[in-house]
Structure formats: C-alpha cells, structure tokens
Amino acid sequence: MVARLWAWWKQRQLYWMDYPLRQGMVWAGRYRIEQYIGEGSYGQAYRCTDQQTGSTVLLKRSKPSKREVGQRLLRRESDVMQALRHPQIPSWLGEVVHRRESALVMAFIEGEDLERSMTEQGRTYTQWQALRIVRELLQPIGHLHAAGFVHRDVRIPNVVVCGERIYLIDYGLACRIGEEPQAEGATGISKEQEPIGFADGWEAVKQRMRAPETTSDLHGLGHLFLFLMYAGYEPDEGREELSWEQELTLDTNVKSFIRGLLDGRWQTAMACEQALSHLLQDEEDDG
Known part of the structure; x- marks a missing residue:
C-alpha cells in the first residue's frame, strides 16, 4: 500500500513539474505564450509572439522533469538546427534563458x-x-x-x-x-x-x-x-x-x-x- 502511494505521489510530482506554461506568460521578457502545442519525449512546444518583431515563433523547452537529460537533448537539437538552411526545414532563431531554464526558438510553420x-x-x-x-x-x-x-x-x-x-x-x-x-x-x-x-x-x-x-x-x-x-x-x-x-x-x-x-x-x-x-x-x- 505504501509503495503504491509513493509511486502515485511521484507521478503527481512529475505531472506538476511538467505542467504547461500558461497562456499570456512572457518568456525571457520577449516571447508571449499564445498556445500550448504539445509535447514529445523530452520537450514541450509553444506557439509564441516575438514581442520585439511581432512575428509568430515556436518555442521549445525541455520538460523540467527530464532535468539534465532534457537540457542536453535540447542543446543537441539546437546544434543540429543551426547547421541547417533549407526552405523545407524550420529556421533556427536562437536560444533563450528564463530563470535558469533554456529554450530553443525557431520559425513557426503554419499548416x-x-x-x-x-x-x-x-x-x-x-x-x-x-x-x-x-x-x-x-x-x-x-x-x-x-x-x-x-x-x-x-x-x-x-x-x-x-x-x-x-x-x-x-x-x-x-x-x-x-x-x-x-x-x-x-x-x-x-x-x-x-x-x-x-x-x-x-x-x-x-x-x-x-x-x-x-x-x-x-x-x-x-x-x-x-x-x-x-x-x-x-x-x-x-x-x-x-x-x-x-x-x-x-x-x-x-x-x-x-x-x-x-x-x-x-x-x-x-x-x-x-x-x-x-x-x-x-x-x-x-x-
């Protein structure tokens, strides 16, 4: 019984750690969250407005529950995208830090x-x-x-x-x-x-x-x-x-x-x- 309760509590902790960012929040003083798009194995994706340029971008943060592994995979994805320049691949726009948490910013593909x-x-x-x-x-x-x-x-x-x-x-x-x-x-x-x-x-x-x-x-x-x-x-x-x-x-x-x-x-x-x-x-x- 105790083991089941402990497993349930750990799962709830992970759920709250990875709870999506709220709509309207401004990340790094620049990117306003407009929509939570979804998540993968280690990251979460958001449609955002770049308040400096007015353009729509995609912001991807690693799940807090993934800790160092999530950050490492996010850095690897950023490194890959920086090396690519192709009209059928989203453009890399940069990396930003918000309260010691990094995120990857890229062009948002409508469709x-x-x-x-x-x-x-x-x-x-x-x-x-x-x-x-x-x-x-x-x-x-x-x-x-x-x-x-x-x-x-x-x-x-x-x-x-x-x-x-x-x-x-x-x-x-x-x-x-x-x-x-x-x-x-x-x-x-x-x-x-x-x-x-x-x-x-x-x-x-x-x-x-x-x-x-x-x-x-x-x-x-x-x-x-x-x-x-x-x-x-x-x-x-x-x-x-x-x-x-x-x-x-x-x-x-x-x-x-x-x-x-x-x-x-x-x-x-x-x-x-x-x-x-x-x-x-x-x-x-x-x-």
Missing part, C-alpha cells in the same frame, strides 16, 4: 501535419500522391544528410503541409551520422498508435528508424508511405492480418520501390530520389 489531416479530416491518398510526398521529403532529408546528420523520426506527425510546400519538422531525435546512442527516453508512440500490416512488429520498425544511419530516414519514409496507404484501407472483418504487400493494392514497381526503402537498397537520398523520379516519370508517361 497541418499529415497525421491530423488523416485522423481528423479523413484524408486518404493514392499511391502516386503518397509517392510525390515522399519525393518532396527527400529534399530536406538529403540536405540534413549532407550536413552530417540523420533525423531518426520521419513520421506523419512530423510532416507539415503548408500550401504547396511540405516541411519536415521536429529534430528532437536528430543526431550526427554514426553518433553513439545515448539514453533519450520514450519515443512518444503509444500502443494504440501502432500501425497495422507489419509482420515484424512496430518495435522492430522503431528500432531500425532510430539507428544513426542515413538509411534509417529512408526506412522511415517507406513506413510513412505505408501509413498514408493504410489511411484508406478497410480490412475484411475477421480476416487474419497479412503483410502490407498482401493487404495493399499497389503497382508491382511501387511495391519494389517501397521494399527498397525498407531494406536499405539506397544509401543516399539522392540515389533514392533518382529511382523515384524514374518511377513517377513512367507513371506520367503511361497516364
């Missing part, structure tokens, strides 16, 4: 992420629409790799559509290529969010995506494509779950390309993009 578009609006995609999204994402991924980093979290919540432009956001798990793995906490994917259609299980997929290698992001792209395809998939009631290759109706050459992403056929985003461009060109010619 809607793919996950919300699918779950709240019921958006579905054809195989060719999904492949064009993959092609767009290869641009920021290639830039990231050329700078010496890997994203390690290429998933639908981290892809934002703003007009005709597609952004890759959230570099909280990004690291240098080949960097030794360190303790980073939970990935933020609950059991209910696990996708269907993967014979090896989502845990194996997640571990593959977290490897500090360029092929990890391409692997993530393959599963992102499958997520988009499963948005419009309705399984037969009572039928045994099969592999994605059996469940989804895809062209043979499309299946081959996605299998290549998942199996690490290409080592670079450029080589992958060349293969995809040929595939899309063939589709346009046939159309």
